[in-house]
Amino acid sequence: MTDARYLVHGVFWDGPPPAAGHDAGRAALRLQDPSGGFTEVALDAGTRLGFRLASPGKHCLGHHKVHGPADRDHLVCPDRAPAARGSQCGPCFAVDDSRLIHDFHRGGRVPSGLRSYLMQPHWLYIATFAHGASKVGTASQLRKWHRLAEQGAVVARYVARAGDGRVVRVLEDLVTSDAGLPQQVRSAAKAAGLTAPAAAAELDGLNGRLAAEVRTLLAGAGGEGFDVVDERWQRPGLADAACTPAARHAYPHDLGADAHGFTVSSLSGSIALAWLDGADLDFVVNLGALKGRVIELGDHGSEVPAVQESLF
Numbered sequence: 406m407t408d409a410r411y412l413v414h415g416v417f418w419d420g421p422p423p424a425a426g427h428d429a430g431r432a433a434l435r436l437q438d439p440s441g442g443f444t445e446v447a448l449d450a451g452t453r454l455g456f457r458l459a460s461p462g463k464h465c466l467g468h469h470k471v472h473g474p475a476d477r478d479h480l481v482c483p484d485r486a487p488a489a490r491g492s493q494c495g496p497c498f499a500v501d502d503s504r505l506i507h508d509f510h511r512g513g514r515v516p517s518g519l520r521s522y523l524m525q526p527h528w529l530y531i532a533t534f535a536h537g538a539s540k541v542g543t544a545s546q547l548r549k550w551h552r553l554a555e556q557g558a559v560v561a562r563y564v565a566r567a568g569d570g571r572v573v574r575v576l577e578d579l580v581t582s583d584a585g586l587p588q589q590v591r592s593a594a595k596a597a598g599l600t601a602p603a604a605a606a607e608l609d610g611l612n613g614r615l616a617a618e619v620r621t622l623l624a625g626a627g628g629e630g631f632d633v634v635d636e637r638w639q640r641p642g643l644a645d646a647a648c649t650p651a652a653r654h655a656y657p658h659d660l661g662a663d664a665h666g667f668t669v670s671s672l673s674g675s676i677a678l679a680w681l682d683g684a685d686l687d688f689v690v691n692l693g694a695l696k697g698r699v700i701e702l703g704d705h706g707s708e709v710p711a712v713q714e715s716l717f
Contacts, residue, residue: 412436415435423639432643437466454665454669457705465494466497467479473521527566529623532561533611540588557673559605564635586619592694595673599648604650652686656688660690666707668682
């Protein structure tokens with residue numbers, strides 16, 4: 406893969422959920438080559454990741470057509486255009502099935518394939534991140550565990566199981582309006598939180614209280630098509646070190662330019678705990694910032710800050 410150009414689609418957790426004998430913990434940086442094919446760089450503990458930015462700005466990642474719960478096609482952006490809205494150009498955003506998900510529960514029309522995906526069981530969860538920010542979110546049955554792994558939660562609990570994606574999004578809006586929990590926590594805020602994570606007991610206590618309040622709200626809301634549940638999400642072992650309070654620092658370089666290289670020691674969502682050659686420090690690197698970038702893999706390194714003491 407060295408010296409070839411790749412469009413970064415992001416960090417994905419596609420390994421099996423935790424079970425007896427393993428802790429999942431398998432994540433990868435997904436890359437698209439110029440022909441449209443995909444390859445992955447495993448992000449295990451000890452992975453050395455070196456690359457340089459090969460093109461300025463962010464580029465469109467194309468769009469998806471959904472055919473069913475586990476069946477979708479990725480279509481390459483025909484114009485190889487710059488990203489204009491998130492990680493897509495305007496035309497790709499306009500034809501992406503995924504954009505219709507958020508209006509489905511409000512009566513929006515969706516294609517039959519996407520409807521099939523949305524009609525599978527879904528889960529409502531409360532997630533808490535390293536700095537104590539919490540959110541309500543949803544996950545499909547097939548992505549129940551993986552969704553939270555990719556979100557980078559430190560601790561999370563499922564609070565309801567809904568019969569389909571319409572009901573779960575009605576519940577999600579209810580929790581936001583009545584309990585005040587947002588539906589998003591910014592990636593930059595998650596990364597900043599991992600530079601000084603709160604104690605595990607503190608985050609678990611906060612998450613437990615919020616989840617209990619939401620269960621009480623849902624139990625009193627009435628309605629059909631869902632059950633209130635009390636189930637804890639299991640965090641991947643690869644994230645443990647990143648989520649444990651310790652001395653570490655924000656990565657001092659812009660991932661949108663120049664060359665970089667570091668060794669991953671832990672990973673929470675798309676945020677890595679890593680060390681640089683020649684520096685006896687741990688750095689928090691938000692690999693999510695690479696999404697939509699064009700890179701070349703290679704034997705590159707990151708410059709160590711000239712005065713390390715200034716980071717303390």
